Amino acid sequence: MGPEEYVEAVLELVERIPPGRVMSYGAVADVLADRSGRASARLVGSIMARHGGGVPWHRVVTSSGRLPPGHEREARARLLAEGAPLRGSGVDMRRASWLPEEGM
DNA sequence: GGGGTGACCCAGT
């Protein structure tokens, strides 16, 4: 799987996150690791920063529930509109965290 | 080739 395809795989996965739910950068990396052999939360972060404009990027947060640096306001507003469980400045990961079903 | 930089993460202190 080449770099281009990896980017596509990340964007595809992010598009599947249901409204009001979120995945952490690391979770995205872990899920794709099974398919591509690659896993890097940092890489997922940079991919979202560069190519995340066309997908629901606000549904990808840090593992502790903090919102993407520099876009906290926008992300919070969108998550609130979707009914995501917000806590403080971020989201309640215990309730909002989502993972794709096996074999999807 | 070598070194700095990030929308990260985890374990220690």
Place this chain on the structure above:
DNA sequence: TACTGGGCCACCC
């Protein structure tokens, strides 16, 4: 709770 150090990997000098 806050900060640190190490690991991570594609990009860009």
